[in-house]
Amino acid sequence: MSDNLKRLSDEGVSIWLDDISRERLRTGNLEQLVKDKHVVGVTSNPTIFAKALGKGSAYDDQVRDLAVRGVDVEEAVRAITTYDIRWGCDVLRPVFDRTDRLDGCVSLEVDPRLARDAEKTVAEAKALWWMVDRPNLYIKIPATEDGLPAITRTLAEGISVNVTLIFSLERYGKVIDAFFEGLERARENGHDLSGIASVASFFVSRVDTEIDKRLDKIGSDEAKALRSKAGVANARLAYALFEEKFATDRWKALKDAGARPQRPLWASTGVKDPNLKATLYVDELVAPGTVNTMPEATLDAEAEQGEVRGDTVRNNYDDARAHMAALKDVGVDYDDVVRVLEEEGVEKFEASWTELLGTVKGELESKRAGA
Template sequence: MSDNLKRLSDEGVSIWLDDISRERLRTGNLEQLVKDKNVVGVTSNPTIFAKALSKGDAYDDQVRDLALRGVTVEEASRAITTYDIRWGCDVLRPVFDRTDGLDGKVSIEVDPRLARDEGKTVAEAKALWWMVDRPNLFIKIPATEQGIPAIASTLAEGISVNVTLIFSLERYGKVIDAFFEGLERARQNGHDVSKIASVASFFVSRVDTEIDKRLDKIGSDEAKALRSKAGVANARLAYALYEEKFGTDRWKALKDAGARPQRPLWASTGVKDPNLPPTLYVDELIAPGTVNTMPEGTLDAEAEKGDPQGDAVTPNYGDARAHMEALKNVGVDYDDVVKVLEDEGVDKFEVSWNEMLGTIQRELEAKGANA
């Protein structure tokens, strides 16, 4: 294992891979990453599945069987994606057992077209939980306004949740409150809260992309000096909020009942600007009890070029607050930034989902014609 990755893990950061595919699974690549690069979890999203399905022949046999059965494209999409996730859960199960359920998790996202419909999101979450049927599964639910009550209701059913597409501190506070509510209701429903897990996926690089675009438009020297620092500052303040919320009596009552905290997860950690260090959103966001889910390129960069130097978050709260204040002073509207990012995030996943469905439909028709 890379010394850098070991040091990262020793600092309390769980390394997760932001990718999954049938090819990665059948070649044993995922098992190798667990062994060699300390990967202890996997996340997926509609974009990842759309990409996986568009390459190679790994899905051909299953698609042919689905075509022979005459299933709908919606049913086929669930069969295909849950097959990969179930397999991934089985690969990561030894990690799950070794860490007493802390890691070894694999995430699957609800249909993003349901992101603004509470009832349908919960129903889809329950269906995916039943279909995969693995204790080390996470159901991903976007943190839209309608997603917040869906998160609480899904947790109340005893289902573990990865809350995704979090950009704003205000929304993150609501996510944590929904986590508390969900566990409280789960206890009332007779569930063992020690078996219910959750992470909150706070997106990083997309914040810099949007804010840097606005800073460039402002164009002043003062504005340009603030480029490419907001993503890290925003995430650091999210961790400050995490420490605050998980220091309350409300959380203590749940902890005394056996609950584990909802860990902050840094998502979108691949740099978008090629001028930035490829390990920026890893080394600058080291903090105890966090998860960093990385594209494979970022994982490789951290293994080879990373420089993990211990907790980079809690000593820098003051600098983070000062940076966000400076952005406000030069005219960057934080509330508008995070609204744009949330809307774009949902839209992008919907586009990817539809691309995936289109690929599956074409494959079903081709395989059915040749059956």
Template sequence: MNEALKRLSGEGVSIWLDDISRDRLRTGNLEALVKDKNVVGVTSNPTIFAKALSKGDAYDDQVRDLAVRGVDVEEAVRAITTYDIRWGCDVLRPVYDRTDGLDGRVSIEVDPRLAHEAERTTAEARALWWMVDRPNLFIKIPATQKGLPSIAQAIAEGISVNVTLIFSLERYGKVIDAYFEGLEQARENGLDLSKISSVASFFVSRVDTEIDKRLDKIGSDEAKALRSKAGLANARLAYKLYEEKFASDRWKALKDAGARPQRPLWASTGVKDPDLSPTLYVDGLVAPGTVNTMPEATLDAEAEQGDPSGDTVRPNYADAQAHMDALKKAGVDYDDVVKVLEEEGVQKFEASWTELIASVQGELEKKGQGAVA
């Protein structure tokens, strides 16, 4: 096993791969990453699936069968994506068993077009949970204001949730509260709380991208000196909030009833600025009980040049707060930043979902014509 990745895992960081594809599954690549690079989980999103469908012939046979059956495009997309997720869950099942359900998780996202519709999001979460039918599944629900009730309801029904698209500290606090609320209802419903799991995906690099753009517009030397540090500072303060929330009496009562903590997950950890170290959002966010989901390029960079050397989060709380204060003083509106990022995040996933539907529709039509011929 790679030494840097082994050290990272030893610091309490679970290494997850932010990618899945039929080709990766059928070639045994995912199994190899589990063995050689200590990958213990997988996340997916609409962009990842749209990219996977656009390459190679791995999906041809299934698409042909769906076309022959006359399946509509929405059902076809679900059949295709849940097939990959189910397979991924089976590959990761030994990890799930070995870690007593902590890791070995694979995530699938609800239709992002439902991000602001609580009832429909909950209904889709139920449907995906039923379709994949694996205990090591996570259903990804976005942390929009309308998504919060869906998160609580899914947890209350025993559905494990990966809460995604978290950018602000204020919203993260509400996500944790929704988790607590769901667990409390699950306890009332007589469910085994130890079987329910959750992670909260706090996005990192996109924060720097948006704030750096604003700092460049301000243009002063003081503003430029603040570039590319907000992503880490924001995430570190999120971990501080996590520690505070999970030290509360409310959590202690749930823990005593068998509940598992909702782990912070660092998402969007591939650097967007080529001038930055490719391992910035990995080595800079080492803390116990966390998950870092990485694109393969970031995973490879960490394996080759990573230097995870102890906790890089908790010793930096004061510096993180000082940096956020300096940004405010420089004229960066944090509340507007996170609002823009959430709106853009939903829009990007909606665009990828639309692209995925169009791609599948085209393939269904092509394969259907071929079948008739």
């Protein structure tokens, strides 16, 4: 049992694993992480599934059956991914029950090629929700401008949502508003608000990657001194916005009707710069009522070398604002940074999905040829 991870949990940070595979499920590894490393949730994405499919033989029987049935590649992807997610939900169900539905959840992403089409995103979200058929499922929907109405409409259907790909504070404010509206509609539709959950996934390390690149290009001593601090500052200001928005009368009315807050989730918390401490985006973003979803390497690093020293967010708002102001002073355009990051994020999501489709197609063709 890791004391660092226990301390993190005791500070109100829910530890989620950013990975899933049938091998991890079949061997009991996920159950072991829940037991030994305080993992209370799981997130997935197309790249994770593509890598899982490319290793070992855990998927062979299902892929062979899908090939024999002549299932097309997109339906095969749904069948394969929902099987793992359903299994993951079942593994985490005791956590879901023990935490009174706060944690113990698994996230599954809608086809990111639909990110700019709200109608299709909602239809896909409903289909995945039906296919997995577990109350501890989150459907991941990107926080693009076109994704905002899809988030609202999906929540209004009583479906829990992991809002992903958030970079900017302005967009995060709109995400919270979409969450409020979704719950208001859900209440009108007769849904029990206490059964609808949501997290807002604020991406961290990618902010530093993009801003550090611009700071290096500027090249001044002042610019260099600002490197690798924007991701944390941006996330801290997101938490300040969370506190502000969830102190309004609009939220109080929803809370009185049984709603639970949409928790901030720190995503992309594995460091991209090898010169940075591996636990930077964990230790510096400790605050109550948050989620940190970590790749296993970051989880292990936190267990071994983490420095959990209490709340590192709420007493640092002024420093965060000062840092963002200093970035502006040296010539970093924040609005352009978050625009580029969102565009690149959507492109990366689509590329990952294409990779997953290609992997599954190759597996299907291989099994058909060997039949």
